[in-house]
Amino acid sequence: MGHDNEKSTWMLRFLKWRERNMSEKQFMLVLSFLVGIFTAMAALLLKGLIHFIQGMLTEHFDATGANGLYLLYPVVGIFLTMLFIRYVVRDDISHGVTKILYAISKKKAHIKRHNMFSSVIASALTIGFGGSVGAEAPIVLTGSAIGSNLGQAFRLERRKLMLLVACGAAGAIAGIFKAPIAGLVFTIEVLMVDLTMSSLMPLMVSCITAATVSYIFTGTEAMFEFSMDNPFVMERIPHVILLGILCGLVSLYFTRTMNSCESMFRRFAQRPYVKLLIGGLMLSVLIFLFPPLYGEGYDTITLLLNGTTPAEWDTLMNNSLFYGFGNVLLLYLILIVIFKVFASSATNGGGGCGGIFAPSLFLGCITGFVWARISNMFALGGIEVTEKNFALLGMAGLMSGVMHAPLMGIFLIAELTGGYDLFLPLMITSVSAYLTIVVFEPHSIYSTRLAKKGELLTHDKDKAVLTLMNVESVVEKNFEPVSPSMELGQLVGVISRAKRNLFPVVDEGGRLLGIVQMDDIRHIMFRQELYRRFTVDRLMVDAPCRLSVNDPMEVVIRKFDDTGAWNLPVDDADGKYLGFVSKSKVYASYRQVLVDFSEE
DSSP states (O other): OHHHHHHHHHHHHHHHHHHHHOOHHHHHHHHHHHHHHHHHHHHHHHHHHHHHHHHHHHTTOOTTSOOGGGGTHHHHHHHHHHHIIIIIIOSOOOOHHHHHHHHHHTSTTOOOGGGGTHHHHHHHHHHHTTOSSBSHHHHHHHHHHHHHHHHHHTTOOHHHHHHHHHHHHHHHHHHHHTOHHHHHHHHHHTSOOOOOHHHHHHHHHHHHHHHHHHHHHHOSSOSSOOOOSSOOOGGGHHHHHHHHHHHHHHHHHHHHHHHHHHHHHHTTTTOHHHHHHHHHHHHHHHHHHOGGGSTTOHHHHHHHHHOOSHHHHHGGGTTSTTTTOGGGHHHHHHHHHHHHHHHHHHHHHTTOOOBSHHHHHHHHHHHHHHHHHHHHHTTGGGOOOOHHHHHHHHHHHHHHHHHTOHHHHHHHHHHHHOOGGGHHHHHHHHHHHHHHHTTTOSSOTTTHHHHHHTOOOOSOHHHHHHHHOOGGGGOBOOOOOBOTTOBHHHHHHHHHHOSSSEEEEEOTTSOEEEEEEHHHHTTTTTOGGGTTTOBHHHHOBOOSOOEETTOOHHHHHHHHHHHOOSEEEEEOTTSOEEEEEEHHHHHHHHHHHHHHHHOO
16 A cells, blocks of 8 residues: 555656646657557567467478378467466457457547556467467557556546557557558558547657667568569559459458357357367368468468469468469469458457458458469450569558558558559559448448447547447436326425426336326316326326437437437436436537547
Protein backbone atom coordinates (compact mmCIF):
# COMPACT_ATOMS: atom_id res chain seq x y z
CA MET A 1 0.00 0.00 0.00
CA GLY A 2 2.85 2.36 0.87
CA HIS A 3 4.48 1.67 -2.50
CA ASP A 4 1.22 2.53 -4.32
CA ASN A 5 0.88 5.81 -2.41
CA GLU A 6 4.49 6.71 -3.19
CA LYS A 7 3.93 5.93 -6.87
CA SER A 8 0.74 8.03 -6.92
CA THR A 9 2.51 10.96 -5.29
CA TRP A 10 5.37 10.77 -7.80
CA MET A 11 2.87 10.72 -10.67
CA LEU A 12 1.00 13.77 -9.34
CA ARG A 13 4.28 15.69 -9.04
CA PHE A 14 5.25 14.76 -12.57
CA LEU A 15 1.86 15.78 -13.97
CA LYS A 16 2.09 19.15 -12.25
CA TRP A 17 5.63 19.63 -13.60
CA ARG A 18 4.45 18.68 -17.08
CA GLU A 19 1.57 21.21 -16.96
CA ARG A 20 4.01 23.98 -16.05
CA ASN A 21 6.76 23.12 -18.54
CA MET A 22 5.19 21.32 -21.49
CA SER A 23 2.12 21.93 -23.62
CA GLU A 24 -0.43 19.20 -24.27
CA LYS A 25 0.71 18.81 -27.90
CA GLN A 26 4.36 18.56 -26.92
CA PHE A 27 3.56 15.91 -24.31
CA MET A 28 1.60 13.87 -26.88
CA LEU A 29 4.58 13.96 -29.24
CA VAL A 30 6.86 12.69 -26.47
CA LEU A 31 4.45 9.87 -25.66
CA SER A 32 4.04 8.93 -29.34
CA PHE A 33 7.84 8.80 -29.64
CA LEU A 34 8.01 6.41 -26.67
CA VAL A 35 5.19 4.30 -28.11
CA GLY A 36 7.12 4.01 -31.38
CA ILE A 37 10.26 2.78 -29.60
CA PHE A 38 8.51 0.26 -27.34
CA THR A 39 6.33 -1.08 -30.14
CA ALA A 40 9.24 -1.58 -32.53
CA MET A 41 11.19 -3.42 -29.84
CA ALA A 42 8.19 -5.69 -29.23
CA ALA A 43 7.93 -6.36 -32.98
CA LEU A 44 11.63 -7.24 -33.23
CA LEU A 45 11.35 -9.53 -30.21
CA LEU A 46 8.37 -11.36 -31.71
CA LYS A 47 10.01 -11.87 -35.11
CA GLY A 48 13.19 -13.05 -33.42
CA LEU A 49 11.33 -15.59 -31.29
CA ILE A 50 9.42 -16.95 -34.29
CA HIS A 51 12.55 -17.40 -36.42
CA PHE A 52 14.44 -18.97 -33.51
CA ILE A 53 11.72 -21.56 -32.86
CA GLN A 54 11.21 -22.32 -36.58
CA GLY A 55 14.91 -22.71 -37.20
CA MET A 56 15.39 -24.95 -34.21
CA LEU A 57 12.53 -27.24 -35.28
CA THR A 58 12.97 -27.49 -39.06
CA GLU A 59 16.60 -26.84 -40.03
CA HIS A 60 17.41 -30.57 -40.11
CA PHE A 61 14.48 -31.53 -42.38
CA ASP A 62 15.18 -33.51 -45.56
CA ALA A 63 14.05 -31.49 -48.60
CA THR A 64 13.62 -34.54 -50.83
CA GLY A 65 10.60 -36.06 -49.09
CA ALA A 66 7.77 -35.66 -46.60
CA ASN A 67 8.62 -35.02 -42.96
CA GLY A 68 6.45 -36.69 -40.34
CA LEU A 69 7.20 -34.08 -37.70
CA TYR A 70 4.93 -31.70 -39.64
CA LEU A 71 2.11 -33.80 -38.20
CA LEU A 72 3.31 -33.15 -34.64
CA TYR A 73 4.70 -29.63 -34.43
CA PRO A 74 1.49 -27.64 -35.10
CA VAL A 75 -0.48 -29.60 -32.48
CA VAL A 76 2.26 -29.01 -29.90
CA GLY A 77 2.33 -25.30 -30.74
CA ILE A 78 -1.42 -24.85 -30.38
CA PHE A 79 -1.43 -26.93 -27.18
CA LEU A 80 1.32 -24.81 -25.58
CA THR A 81 -0.45 -21.62 -26.66
CA MET A 82 -3.75 -22.86 -25.24
CA LEU A 83 -2.11 -23.71 -21.89
CA PHE A 84 -0.46 -20.27 -21.76
CA ILE A 85 -3.73 -18.45 -22.48
CA ARG A 86 -5.86 -20.66 -20.26
CA TYR A 87 -3.67 -20.86 -17.18
CA VAL A 88 -1.36 -17.83 -17.34
CA VAL A 89 -3.26 -15.07 -19.16
CA ARG A 90 -6.76 -16.33 -18.32
CA ASP A 91 -8.33 -14.08 -20.91
CA ASP A 92 -9.26 -14.19 -24.60
CA ILE A 93 -6.50 -12.63 -26.72
CA SER A 94 -7.66 -13.66 -30.19
CA HIS A 95 -8.81 -11.29 -32.97
CA GLY A 96 -6.30 -8.58 -32.08
CA VAL A 97 -7.43 -5.92 -34.54
CA THR A 98 -11.10 -6.53 -33.71
CA LYS A 99 -10.24 -6.02 -30.03
CA ILE A 100 -8.65 -2.66 -30.89
CA LEU A 101 -11.70 -1.60 -32.88
CA TYR A 102 -13.91 -2.57 -29.94
CA ALA A 103 -11.67 -0.74 -27.46
CA ILE A 104 -11.91 2.42 -29.56
CA SER A 105 -15.66 2.06 -30.08
CA LYS A 106 -16.88 0.95 -26.67
CA LYS A 107 -14.19 0.71 -24.04
CA LYS A 108 -12.90 4.29 -24.11
CA ALA A 109 -9.63 2.98 -25.56
CA HIS A 110 -8.78 0.89 -22.48
CA ILE A 111 -6.83 -2.25 -23.38
CA LYS A 112 -5.81 -4.70 -20.66
CA ARG A 113 -2.26 -4.59 -19.37
CA HIS A 114 -1.45 -8.22 -20.16
CA ASN A 115 -1.94 -7.51 -23.88
CA MET A 116 1.44 -5.73 -23.81
CA PHE A 117 3.14 -9.16 -23.64
CA SER A 118 0.59 -11.98 -23.90
CA SER A 119 0.08 -11.77 -27.67
CA VAL A 120 3.85 -11.79 -28.27
CA ILE A 121 4.38 -15.02 -26.33
CA ALA A 122 1.25 -16.76 -27.61
CA SER A 123 1.81 -15.94 -31.28
CA ALA A 124 5.52 -16.86 -31.08
CA LEU A 125 4.56 -20.32 -29.84
CA THR A 126 1.78 -20.70 -32.40
CA ILE A 127 3.69 -19.53 -35.48
CA GLY A 128 7.07 -20.90 -34.47
CA PHE A 129 5.59 -24.41 -34.27
CA GLY A 130 3.91 -24.02 -37.66
CA GLY A 131 0.62 -22.19 -37.09
CA SER A 132 -0.50 -20.90 -40.49
CA VAL A 133 -1.13 -17.32 -39.40
CA GLY A 134 0.75 -14.02 -39.18
CA ALA A 135 2.51 -12.16 -36.40
CA GLU A 136 1.25 -8.73 -37.45
CA ALA A 137 -2.19 -8.63 -35.80
CA PRO A 138 -0.78 -9.80 -32.42
CA ILE A 139 1.94 -7.14 -32.56
CA VAL A 140 -0.65 -4.51 -33.54
CA LEU A 141 -2.64 -5.43 -30.41
CA THR A 142 0.59 -5.31 -28.40
CA GLY A 143 1.43 -1.85 -29.75
CA SER A 144 -2.06 -0.54 -29.06
CA ALA A 145 -1.93 -1.99 -25.54
CA ILE A 146 1.38 -0.19 -24.97
CA GLY A 147 -0.19 3.08 -26.14
CA SER A 148 -3.33 2.57 -24.07
CA ASN A 149 -1.53 1.70 -20.84
CA LEU A 150 1.04 4.47 -21.25
CA GLY A 151 -1.82 6.93 -21.69
CA GLN A 152 -3.68 5.51 -18.69
CA ALA A 153 -0.54 5.81 -16.57
CA PHE A 154 -0.44 9.53 -17.32
CA ARG A 155 -4.23 9.83 -16.84
CA LEU A 156 -5.02 11.08 -20.31
CA GLU A 157 -8.64 11.68 -21.25
CA ARG A 158 -10.42 9.47 -23.79
CA ARG A 159 -9.64 11.32 -27.03
CA LYS A 160 -5.91 11.35 -26.36
CA LEU A 161 -6.03 7.77 -25.16
CA MET A 162 -7.65 6.78 -28.47
CA LEU A 163 -4.87 8.60 -30.31
CA LEU A 164 -2.16 6.70 -28.40
CA VAL A 165 -3.91 3.41 -29.17
CA ALA A 166 -3.79 4.39 -32.86
CA CYS A 167 -0.12 5.40 -32.48
CA GLY A 168 0.66 1.95 -31.06
CA ALA A 169 -1.07 0.21 -33.96
CA ALA A 170 0.59 2.44 -36.55
CA GLY A 171 3.99 1.95 -34.94
CA ALA A 172 3.48 -1.82 -34.92
CA ILE A 173 2.84 -1.93 -38.67
CA ALA A 174 5.69 0.49 -39.36
CA GLY A 175 8.07 -1.49 -37.15
CA ILE A 176 7.31 -5.05 -38.20
CA PHE A 177 7.16 -4.25 -41.94
CA LYS A 178 9.61 -1.32 -41.99
CA ALA A 179 6.78 0.58 -43.69
CA PRO A 180 5.99 3.95 -42.01
CA ILE A 181 3.48 5.13 -44.64
CA ALA A 182 1.57 1.83 -44.42
CA GLY A 183 1.43 2.23 -40.64
CA LEU A 184 -0.18 5.66 -41.00
CA VAL A 185 -2.64 4.46 -43.66
CA PHE A 186 -3.56 1.43 -41.52
CA THR A 187 -4.96 3.64 -38.77
CA ILE A 188 -7.10 5.55 -41.27
CA GLU A 189 -8.48 2.66 -43.32
CA VAL A 190 -8.62 -0.27 -40.90
CA LEU A 191 -8.97 1.36 -37.47
CA MET A 192 -11.00 4.21 -39.03
CA VAL A 193 -9.35 6.90 -36.91
CA ASP A 194 -10.16 10.41 -38.11
CA LEU A 195 -7.04 12.15 -39.39
CA THR A 196 -6.82 15.73 -38.13
CA MET A 197 -3.87 18.06 -37.70
CA SER A 198 -3.78 17.27 -33.99
CA SER A 199 -3.56 13.51 -34.66
CA LEU A 200 -1.33 13.52 -37.74
CA MET A 201 1.94 14.48 -36.05
CA PRO A 202 1.79 11.93 -33.18
CA LEU A 203 0.92 9.16 -35.68
CA MET A 204 3.79 10.16 -37.94
CA VAL A 205 6.22 10.34 -35.01
CA SER A 206 5.27 6.81 -33.90
CA CYS A 207 5.56 5.42 -37.44
CA ILE A 208 8.90 7.08 -38.19
CA THR A 209 10.35 6.13 -34.80
CA ALA A 210 9.27 2.48 -35.06
CA ALA A 211 10.56 2.14 -38.63
CA THR A 212 13.88 3.77 -37.66
CA VAL A 213 14.36 1.36 -34.75
CA SER A 214 13.76 -1.54 -37.15
CA TYR A 215 16.22 -0.07 -39.65
CA ILE A 216 18.86 0.18 -36.92
CA PHE A 217 18.54 -3.49 -35.92
CA THR A 218 17.69 -5.15 -39.26
CA GLY A 219 19.10 -2.85 -41.94
CA THR A 220 17.43 -0.50 -44.39
CA GLU A 221 16.67 -3.08 -47.08
CA ALA A 222 13.04 -3.77 -47.96
CA MET A 223 11.50 -6.77 -46.20
CA PHE A 224 11.16 -8.68 -49.50
CA GLU A 225 13.85 -8.22 -52.11
CA PHE A 226 12.37 -7.38 -55.50
CA SER A 227 13.91 -6.27 -58.76
CA MET A 228 11.74 -5.58 -61.78
CA ASP A 229 13.04 -7.32 -64.90
CA ASN A 230 10.33 -6.16 -67.31
CA PRO A 231 8.85 -2.66 -66.96
CA PHE A 232 5.09 -2.34 -66.93
CA VAL A 233 3.46 -1.44 -70.25
CA MET A 234 -0.03 -0.08 -70.81
CA GLU A 235 -1.08 -3.13 -72.87
CA ARG A 236 -1.07 -5.16 -69.64
CA ILE A 237 -3.76 -3.03 -67.95
CA PRO A 238 -6.62 -5.46 -68.85
CA HIS A 239 -4.62 -8.29 -67.25
CA VAL A 240 -4.11 -6.14 -64.14
CA ILE A 241 -7.84 -5.32 -63.88
CA LEU A 242 -8.74 -9.00 -64.23
CA LEU A 243 -6.17 -9.87 -61.57
CA GLY A 244 -7.78 -7.30 -59.25
CA ILE A 245 -11.22 -8.84 -59.81
CA LEU A 246 -9.78 -12.31 -59.17
CA CYS A 247 -8.13 -11.06 -55.96
CA GLY A 248 -11.48 -9.58 -54.86
CA LEU A 249 -13.18 -12.94 -55.39
CA VAL A 250 -10.41 -14.84 -53.58
CA SER A 251 -10.74 -12.28 -50.74
CA LEU A 252 -14.46 -12.98 -50.60
CA TYR A 253 -13.79 -16.73 -50.45
CA PHE A 254 -11.18 -16.20 -47.73
CA THR A 255 -13.43 -13.93 -45.63
CA ARG A 256 -16.60 -16.02 -45.80
CA THR A 257 -14.86 -19.36 -45.36
CA MET A 258 -12.93 -18.08 -42.36
CA ASN A 259 -16.12 -16.72 -40.75
CA SER A 260 -17.86 -20.06 -41.34
CA CYS A 261 -14.95 -22.00 -39.84
CA GLU A 262 -14.87 -19.69 -36.82
CA SER A 263 -18.59 -20.29 -36.29
CA MET A 264 -17.94 -24.02 -36.34
CA PHE A 265 -15.16 -23.75 -33.76
CA ARG A 266 -17.31 -21.49 -31.53
CA ARG A 267 -19.66 -24.42 -30.98
CA PHE A 268 -16.87 -26.00 -28.93
CA ALA A 269 -16.09 -22.87 -26.92
CA GLN A 270 -16.58 -24.74 -23.63
CA ARG A 271 -14.60 -27.79 -24.81
CA PRO A 272 -11.07 -26.51 -25.48
CA TYR A 273 -9.50 -29.93 -25.94
CA VAL A 274 -12.05 -30.84 -28.61
CA LYS A 275 -11.15 -27.60 -30.40
CA LEU A 276 -7.47 -28.49 -30.07
CA LEU A 277 -8.06 -31.95 -31.50
CA ILE A 278 -10.08 -30.74 -34.50
CA GLY A 279 -7.93 -27.67 -35.25
CA GLY A 280 -4.61 -29.38 -34.61
CA LEU A 281 -5.48 -32.41 -36.72
CA MET A 282 -6.73 -30.29 -39.62
CA LEU A 283 -3.67 -28.01 -39.52
CA SER A 284 -1.14 -30.85 -39.19
CA VAL A 285 -2.52 -32.79 -42.15
CA LEU A 286 -2.61 -29.67 -44.34
CA ILE A 287 0.99 -28.71 -43.46
CA PHE A 288 2.16 -32.29 -44.02
CA LEU A 289 0.65 -32.22 -47.54
CA PHE A 290 1.57 -28.60 -48.28
CA PRO A 291 4.67 -27.49 -46.28
CA PRO A 292 4.46 -23.86 -47.59
CA LEU A 293 1.48 -23.52 -45.19
CA TYR A 294 3.94 -23.83 -42.26
CA GLY A 295 4.19 -20.52 -40.38
CA GLU A 296 3.85 -17.12 -42.00
CA GLY A 297 4.81 -18.26 -45.49
CA TYR A 298 7.25 -15.42 -46.15
CA ASP A 299 9.83 -17.82 -47.63
CA THR A 300 7.30 -18.70 -50.33
CA ILE A 301 6.68 -15.01 -51.05
CA THR A 302 10.42 -14.34 -51.35
CA LEU A 303 10.83 -17.26 -53.75
CA LEU A 304 7.94 -16.22 -56.02
CA LEU A 305 9.11 -12.59 -56.09
CA ASN A 306 12.72 -13.47 -56.94
CA GLY A 307 12.63 -16.83 -58.70
CA THR A 308 13.45 -16.75 -62.41
CA THR A 309 13.62 -20.40 -63.45
CA PRO A 310 11.31 -23.43 -63.17
CA ALA A 311 13.93 -25.16 -61.05
CA GLU A 312 13.75 -22.40 -58.45
CA TRP A 313 9.95 -22.38 -58.38
CA ASP A 314 9.87 -26.15 -58.06
CA THR A 315 11.64 -25.87 -54.69
CA LEU A 316 8.23 -24.83 -53.31
CA MET A 317 7.47 -28.55 -53.24
CA ASN A 318 10.49 -29.40 -51.11
CA ASN A 319 9.80 -31.37 -47.91
CA SER A 320 6.56 -32.71 -49.38
CA LEU A 321 5.08 -35.74 -51.09
CA PHE A 322 5.11 -33.72 -54.31
CA TYR A 323 8.90 -33.31 -54.39
CA GLY A 324 10.24 -33.83 -57.92
CA PHE A 325 6.88 -33.37 -59.67
CA GLY A 326 7.51 -29.93 -61.16
CA ASN A 327 4.87 -30.50 -63.82
CA VAL A 328 2.09 -30.17 -61.22
CA LEU A 329 3.34 -26.92 -59.67
CA LEU A 330 0.34 -24.92 -60.91
CA LEU A 331 -2.14 -27.40 -59.42
CA TYR A 332 -0.10 -27.49 -56.21
CA LEU A 333 -0.34 -23.69 -55.86
CA ILE A 334 -4.08 -23.64 -56.62
CA LEU A 335 -4.65 -26.24 -53.89
CA ILE A 336 -2.65 -24.08 -51.47
CA VAL A 337 -4.89 -21.10 -52.28
CA ILE A 338 -7.94 -23.25 -51.55
CA PHE A 339 -6.66 -24.78 -48.31
CA LYS A 340 -4.79 -21.81 -46.80
CA VAL A 341 -7.98 -20.40 -45.26
CA PHE A 342 -8.67 -23.76 -43.56
CA ALA A 343 -5.12 -23.86 -42.19
CA SER A 344 -5.43 -20.31 -40.79
CA SER A 345 -8.90 -20.98 -39.35
CA ALA A 346 -7.74 -24.24 -37.77
CA THR A 347 -4.79 -22.46 -36.17
CA ASN A 348 -6.87 -19.80 -34.42
CA GLY A 349 -9.96 -21.94 -33.95
CA GLY A 350 -7.94 -24.73 -32.35
CA GLY A 351 -6.58 -22.38 -29.70
CA GLY A 352 -3.62 -20.70 -31.40
CA CYS A 353 -2.94 -16.98 -31.72
CA GLY A 354 -2.21 -15.13 -34.94
CA GLY A 355 -3.53 -12.73 -37.55
CA ILE A 356 -4.39 -12.60 -41.23
CA PHE A 357 -1.86 -10.04 -42.52
CA ALA A 358 0.62 -12.74 -43.52
CA PRO A 359 -2.03 -15.11 -44.92
CA SER A 360 -3.35 -12.22 -47.06
CA LEU A 361 0.11 -11.44 -48.45
CA PHE A 362 0.84 -15.15 -48.95
CA LEU A 363 -2.42 -15.83 -50.77
CA GLY A 364 -2.11 -12.68 -52.87
CA CYS A 365 1.40 -13.56 -54.00
CA ILE A 366 0.35 -17.06 -55.08
CA THR A 367 -2.85 -15.79 -56.73
CA GLY A 368 -0.88 -13.26 -58.79
CA PHE A 369 1.69 -15.86 -59.78
CA VAL A 370 -0.97 -18.41 -60.77
CA TRP A 371 -2.92 -15.83 -62.79
CA ALA A 372 0.24 -14.82 -64.68
CA ARG A 373 1.17 -18.47 -65.35
CA ILE A 374 -2.33 -19.28 -66.67
CA SER A 375 -2.39 -16.09 -68.75
CA ASN A 376 0.91 -17.03 -70.36
CA MET A 377 -0.10 -20.65 -70.90
CA PHE A 378 -3.17 -19.64 -72.89
CA ALA A 379 -1.62 -16.47 -74.38
CA LEU A 380 -4.50 -14.35 -73.07
CA GLY A 381 -4.58 -10.97 -74.78
CA GLY A 382 -1.69 -11.97 -77.01
CA ILE A 383 0.89 -10.51 -74.61
CA GLU A 384 3.22 -12.16 -72.10
CA VAL A 385 3.06 -11.03 -68.48
CA THR A 386 5.85 -11.26 -65.91
CA GLU A 387 5.00 -13.75 -63.18
CA LYS A 388 7.03 -12.09 -60.42
CA ASN A 389 5.46 -8.70 -61.17
CA PHE A 390 1.98 -10.16 -60.96
CA ALA A 391 2.87 -11.97 -57.74
CA LEU A 392 3.68 -8.54 -56.31
CA LEU A 393 0.42 -7.04 -57.59
CA GLY A 394 -1.56 -9.96 -56.17
CA MET A 395 -0.26 -9.18 -52.68
CA ALA A 396 -1.73 -5.67 -52.92
CA GLY A 397 -5.00 -7.02 -54.31
CA LEU A 398 -5.60 -9.56 -51.53
CA MET A 399 -4.59 -7.09 -48.82
CA SER A 400 -7.03 -4.53 -50.23
CA GLY A 401 -9.85 -7.05 -50.54
CA VAL A 402 -9.56 -8.85 -47.21
CA MET A 403 -9.01 -5.69 -45.17
CA HIS A 404 -11.10 -3.29 -47.29
CA ALA A 405 -8.01 -1.09 -47.38
CA PRO A 406 -6.88 -0.24 -50.94
CA LEU A 407 -4.48 2.51 -49.85
CA MET A 408 -2.83 0.19 -47.37
CA GLY A 409 -2.50 -2.48 -50.05
CA ILE A 410 -0.77 -0.02 -52.37
CA PHE A 411 1.66 1.57 -49.91
CA LEU A 412 2.42 -1.55 -47.88
CA ILE A 413 3.44 -3.61 -50.90
CA ALA A 414 5.43 -0.72 -52.37
CA GLU A 415 7.31 -0.29 -49.07
CA LEU A 416 7.70 -4.02 -48.42
CA THR A 417 9.31 -4.69 -51.79
CA GLY A 418 10.61 -1.37 -53.05
CA GLY A 419 8.39 -1.93 -56.07
CA TYR A 420 7.56 1.73 -56.61
CA ASP A 421 8.00 1.37 -60.39
CA LEU A 422 4.78 -0.64 -60.38
CA PHE A 423 2.79 2.02 -58.54
CA LEU A 424 0.14 2.45 -61.25
CA PRO A 425 -0.67 -1.28 -61.60
CA LEU A 426 -0.59 -1.57 -57.79
CA MET A 427 -3.29 1.09 -57.64
CA ILE A 428 -5.36 -0.56 -60.38
CA THR A 429 -5.18 -4.01 -58.75
CA SER A 430 -6.00 -2.70 -55.27
CA VAL A 431 -8.97 -0.63 -56.39
CA SER A 432 -10.32 -3.43 -58.62
CA ALA A 433 -10.09 -5.94 -55.76
CA TYR A 434 -11.75 -3.55 -53.30
CA LEU A 435 -14.60 -2.65 -55.67
CA THR A 436 -15.19 -6.35 -56.31
CA ILE A 437 -15.48 -7.45 -52.68
CA VAL A 438 -17.60 -4.50 -51.45
CA VAL A 439 -20.33 -5.68 -53.79
CA PHE A 440 -20.66 -8.76 -51.55
CA GLU A 441 -19.17 -7.70 -48.18
CA PRO A 442 -19.65 -4.12 -46.89
CA HIS A 443 -17.20 -4.59 -43.99
CA SER A 444 -13.70 -5.98 -43.65
CA ILE A 445 -12.97 -9.31 -41.99
CA TYR A 446 -11.96 -7.37 -38.86
CA SER A 447 -14.99 -5.11 -38.57
CA THR A 448 -17.76 -7.52 -39.59
CA ARG A 449 -18.11 -8.94 -36.07
CA LEU A 450 -18.59 -5.49 -34.51
CA ALA A 451 -20.71 -4.11 -37.34
CA LYS A 452 -23.25 -6.91 -36.83
CA LYS A 453 -23.58 -5.85 -33.18
CA GLY A 454 -23.72 -2.13 -33.99
CA GLU A 455 -20.45 -1.56 -32.11
CA LEU A 456 -18.25 -0.35 -34.94
CA LEU A 457 -16.81 3.16 -34.95
CA THR A 458 -16.57 4.51 -38.51
CA HIS A 459 -15.65 7.66 -40.42
CA ASP A 460 -19.39 8.50 -40.62
CA LYS A 461 -19.64 11.12 -37.85
CA ASP A 462 -23.32 10.39 -37.08
CA LYS A 463 -22.75 6.65 -36.79
CA ALA A 464 -19.51 7.16 -34.87
CA VAL A 465 -21.21 9.38 -32.28
CA LEU A 466 -24.12 6.95 -31.89
CA THR A 467 -21.62 4.10 -31.43
CA LEU A 468 -19.93 5.98 -28.59
CA MET A 469 -23.30 6.35 -26.84
CA ASN A 470 -25.19 3.59 -25.04
CA VAL A 471 -28.73 3.19 -23.77
CA GLU A 472 -27.75 2.87 -20.11
CA SER A 473 -26.20 6.36 -20.12
CA VAL A 474 -29.50 8.01 -21.15
CA VAL A 475 -31.99 5.96 -19.08
CA GLU A 476 -34.13 8.08 -16.73
CA LYS A 477 -35.43 6.37 -13.61
CA ASN A 478 -37.50 9.11 -11.95
CA PHE A 479 -40.80 7.67 -13.17
CA GLU A 480 -43.17 6.45 -10.41
CA PRO A 481 -44.12 2.79 -11.03
CA VAL A 482 -47.64 1.63 -10.21
CA SER A 483 -49.19 -1.83 -9.88
CA PRO A 484 -52.01 -3.10 -12.12
CA SER A 485 -54.36 -3.66 -9.13
CA MET A 486 -54.02 -0.08 -7.83
CA GLU A 487 -57.32 1.86 -7.74
CA LEU A 488 -57.80 5.23 -9.42
CA GLY A 489 -57.83 7.01 -6.06
CA GLN A 490 -54.44 5.56 -5.15
CA LEU A 491 -53.13 6.44 -8.62
CA VAL A 492 -54.18 10.07 -8.12
CA GLY A 493 -52.19 10.07 -4.86
CA VAL A 494 -49.12 8.87 -6.78
CA ILE A 495 -49.72 11.54 -9.44
CA SER A 496 -49.87 14.29 -6.81
CA ARG A 497 -46.26 13.67 -5.72
CA ALA A 498 -44.83 12.65 -9.10
CA LYS A 499 -42.60 14.84 -11.24
CA ARG A 500 -43.46 13.13 -14.55
CA ASN A 501 -46.75 12.64 -16.38
CA LEU A 502 -46.06 9.05 -17.40
CA PHE A 503 -46.40 6.04 -15.10
CA PRO A 504 -45.04 2.53 -15.82
CA VAL A 505 -47.29 -0.34 -14.76
CA VAL A 506 -45.09 -3.07 -13.28
CA ASP A 507 -46.02 -6.54 -11.96
CA GLU A 508 -44.58 -8.19 -8.85
CA GLY A 509 -41.73 -9.68 -10.88
CA GLY A 510 -40.62 -6.24 -12.06
CA ARG A 511 -41.83 -6.66 -15.64
CA LEU A 512 -43.51 -3.83 -17.49
CA LEU A 513 -47.18 -4.50 -18.34
CA GLY A 514 -48.07 -1.14 -19.84
CA ILE A 515 -48.11 2.59 -19.15
CA VAL A 516 -50.58 5.13 -17.81
CA GLN A 517 -50.41 8.60 -19.37
CA MET A 518 -51.87 11.47 -17.34
CA ASP A 519 -53.43 13.00 -20.45
CA ASP A 520 -55.51 9.83 -20.90
CA ILE A 521 -57.07 10.00 -17.40
CA ARG A 522 -57.24 13.75 -16.91
CA HIS A 523 -61.03 13.75 -17.53
CA ILE A 524 -61.72 11.31 -14.62
CA MET A 525 -58.91 11.93 -12.15
CA PHE A 526 -60.89 14.54 -10.15
CA ARG A 527 -64.16 12.56 -10.03
CA GLN A 528 -64.01 11.00 -6.59
CA GLU A 529 -67.05 8.78 -7.19
CA LEU A 530 -64.92 6.84 -9.71
CA TYR A 531 -61.89 6.39 -7.45
CA ARG A 532 -62.87 2.84 -6.40
CA ARG A 533 -64.50 1.84 -9.70
CA PHE A 534 -61.42 1.96 -11.93
CA THR A 535 -58.15 0.10 -11.46
CA VAL A 536 -54.87 0.75 -13.22
CA ASP A 537 -55.08 -2.36 -15.41
CA ARG A 538 -58.21 -0.83 -17.05
CA LEU A 539 -56.54 2.54 -17.56
CA MET A 540 -53.15 1.45 -18.87
CA VAL A 541 -52.18 1.17 -22.54
CA ASP A 542 -49.38 -0.71 -24.29
CA ALA A 543 -46.07 1.07 -24.79
CA PRO A 544 -45.47 2.01 -28.46
CA CYS A 545 -42.47 -0.32 -28.34
CA ARG A 546 -39.78 -1.35 -25.89
CA LEU A 547 -36.05 -0.85 -25.81
CA SER A 548 -33.42 -3.16 -24.39
CA VAL A 549 -30.47 -1.83 -22.44
CA ASN A 550 -28.24 -3.64 -24.98
CA ASP A 551 -29.81 -2.01 -28.07
CA PRO A 552 -27.37 -0.01 -30.23
CA MET A 553 -28.23 3.69 -30.35
CA GLU A 554 -28.96 3.46 -34.06
CA VAL A 555 -31.79 1.05 -33.21
CA VAL A 556 -33.05 3.40 -30.49
CA ILE A 557 -33.19 6.36 -32.89
CA ARG A 558 -34.96 4.25 -35.49
CA LYS A 559 -37.60 3.14 -32.96
CA PHE A 560 -38.25 6.74 -31.93
CA ASP A 561 -38.69 7.68 -35.59
CA ASP A 562 -40.96 4.70 -36.32
CA THR A 563 -43.26 5.22 -33.33
CA GLY A 564 -43.23 9.02 -33.09
CA ALA A 565 -43.05 8.56 -29.31
CA TRP A 566 -41.31 11.01 -26.99
CA ASN A 567 -40.57 8.44 -24.25
CA LEU A 568 -39.92 4.72 -24.59
CA PRO A 569 -39.53 2.15 -21.79
CA VAL A 570 -36.30 0.20 -21.35
CA ASP A 571 -35.89 -3.38 -20.13
CA ASP A 572 -32.69 -4.70 -18.59
CA ALA A 573 -30.85 -7.80 -19.83
CA ASP A 574 -33.31 -10.04 -17.90
CA GLY A 575 -36.38 -8.38 -19.40
CA LYS A 576 -37.28 -6.40 -16.28
CA TYR A 577 -38.34 -2.75 -16.33
CA LEU A 578 -35.40 -0.38 -15.91
CA GLY A 579 -36.66 3.11 -16.79
CA PHE A 580 -37.49 5.33 -19.74
CA VAL A 581 -35.45 6.96 -22.47
CA SER A 582 -36.68 10.33 -23.70
CA LYS A 583 -35.99 11.71 -27.14
CA SER A 584 -34.81 15.02 -25.65
CA LYS A 585 -32.27 13.21 -23.42
CA VAL A 586 -30.94 11.25 -26.39
CA TYR A 587 -30.49 14.39 -28.51
CA ALA A 588 -28.87 16.30 -25.65
CA SER A 589 -26.44 13.44 -25.06
CA TYR A 590 -25.79 13.19 -28.81
CA ARG A 591 -24.87 16.88 -29.01
CA GLN A 592 -22.47 16.56 -26.08
CA VAL A 593 -20.74 13.46 -27.47
CA LEU A 594 -20.51 15.13 -30.89
CA VAL A 595 -18.76 18.13 -29.34
CA ASP A 596 -16.32 15.87 -27.48
CA PHE A 597 -15.74 13.71 -30.55
CA SER A 598 -15.13 16.61 -32.93
CA GLU A 599 -12.99 18.68 -30.59
CA GLU A 600 -9.36 18.70 -31.65
